[in-house]
Amino acid sequence: MKIAIFTDTFYPDINGVARTLKHFTNYLEKQNISYKVFAPNSDSNEYISTNIRRFKSWSFFLYPECRLALPNIFRMKAELEAFSPDIIHVATPFNMGLCGIYLSKKLSIPLVGSYHTDFDYYLQFYDLQFLSSILWKYMKWFHKPFKKIFVPSHETLTQLTRHGFANLEIWPHGVDCELFHPYYDQESVREKRSITKKYLLTFVGRLAPEKDVKTLMSVANALPAEVSKQVQWLIVGDGPLRDEMQAQSSSNMIFTGYITGTELAEIYSASDVFVFPSPTETFGNVVIEALASGTPAITANSGGVKNIIKHGETGFLCETGNAAEFKDAIINLINNDSLRKQIGREARDYALTQNWDTIFDHLLWQYQAVLEGTTIQKFA
Incomplete structure (x- = not known):
């Protein structure tokens, strides 16, 4: 053929x-x-x-x-x-x-x-x-x-x-489960990216309106002070809203620009939670990459992502644009190590079937x- x-x-x-x-x-x-x-x-x-x-x-x-x-x-x-x-x-x-x-x-x-x-x-x-x-x-x-x-x-x-x-x-x-996996040296990744906080929250995608980065910023700002001081955000990607987002961000948010390949896979692996509020995905490639890396995903309950995430098993689905729901899901995962690890294992197991x-x-x-x-x- x-x-x-x-x-x-x-x-x-x-x-x-x-x-x-x-x-x-x-x-x-x-x-x-x-x-x-x-x-x-x-x-x-x-x-x-x-x-x-x-x-x-x-x-x-x-x-x-x-x-x-x-x-x-x-x-x-x-x-x-x-x-x-x-x-x-x-x-x-x-x-x-x-x-x-x-x-x-x-x-x-x-x-x-x-x-x-x-x-x-x-x-x-x-x-x-x-x-x-x-x-x-x-x-x-x-x-x-x-x-x-x-x-x-x-x-x-x-x-x-x-x-x-x-x-x-x-x-x-x-998803390429040989590239995206949970077994990278997470300490070296944290050191390379100057991650000093206890928990790493990651977003990967184009920094543009259709990815609903407005909600992402609202979620970051909605976290209680005692939680926020333990959290480091890593924003991977670029786009027309990057300058605006950086101007609104606090010191615990790092913008990396576009990253691909092994470097990106290492970031997924070192992350505690993947946060992705975009409602416009027909599938959600970055979501399944996070799952393959053993990282629980918190996403909008919209589009093709709904077919990847099993709520409460491989991640959490939140109402589109509802920053409070995303905030509560983040707090739930970072305050419950056993739940976060269990969901990470389930996420990896699912990705292995794809x-x-x-x-x-x-x-x-x-x-x-x-x-x-x-x-x-x-x-x-």
């Missing part, structure tokens, strides 16, 4: 879509499966591969990590014909995705797609709710040609079904079903 992937974001971009697709292409390489990625150029020249065709681009205002490309459609068509894929997978609904749809029709190549980002939920964080009906009309039109639309959670499947989407299939995301290879094996079977015009058992 030869697979062509059209996406508006790819490694080394730092976001869930880019990271998921990089895991997928790593898997394809291990399986000796031919693939070609058509993607915008990157600000970094860190990753160059003959399997990737890059195009000039600029940042999308709602999601700067997703870029709008300026592809040469004739050159793209020639490259695609030369590669001769069996199937096209479109991962994003912007320029590159539109090219994938057009070329699929033009060259009669079977088309599938994946839905990763809840842009409709983003609108309310930018006071653009009036665009909601237009957005949904566009998204339905965009996804209509797909033989299958892969979604990362049951929550997203329910949402898209409600809006009239068809051919939906669950494609959950996995194996990328098994998930990608199933995706390839779904591709094959599209090519053969058959159906297979749905992913649980």
Whole structure:
């Protein structure tokens, strides 16, 4: 099987879509499966591969990590014909995705797609709710040609079904439990990051309105003084609200900027609690990374995260935007060592069941079903 992937974001971009697709292409390489990625150029020249065709681009205002490309459609068509894929997978609904749809029709190549980002939920964080009906009309039109639309959670499947989407299939995301685990030297991590307080609370994500960092700051400020003085916050990520957050933060909050790989895994492992109030996740990659690291997660009871967190077992689900609930959950965990450790063990055990290879094996079977015009058992 030869697979062509059209996406508006790819490694080394730092976001869930880019990271998921990089895991997928790593898997394809291990399986000796031919693939070609058509993607915008990157600000970094860190990753160059003959399997990737890059195009000039600029940042999308709602999601700067997703870029709008300026592809040469004739050159793209020639490259695609030369590669001769069996199937096209479109991962994003912007320029590159539109090219994938057009070329699929033009060259009669079977088309599938994946839905990763809840842009409709983003609108309310930018006071653009009036665009909601237009957005949904566009998204339905965009996804209509797909033989299958892969979604990362049951929550997203329910949402898209409600809006009239068809051919939906669950494609959950996995986690690398060899990279993310609880067994790093936590003392050296604390020393490296100048963590001197008893408890380390961590947030990982883009510092932007749709991640509800406003609630995160409210939670930090709501902790009682006797608790706050025992707590160190580590804010991993960057974005348009970083300066504002730093201006509002107290001395027990450290901002690291973006961190990836082993360095990020060490931080998860050294953390006592992972706090993530974002309500807009279709899955929640950073949440399952924290769980794999044996770190209990306190998250918003919204989006795909609801399908990862078992309340009271692998973490706690709090009402979206309710800083008091998040505060109480934090206090409960840091005041109860046995509960925190038990939830950490349960979290790790759950993450171990979310194996990328098994998930990608199933995706390839779904591709094959599209090519053969058959159906297979749905992913649980």
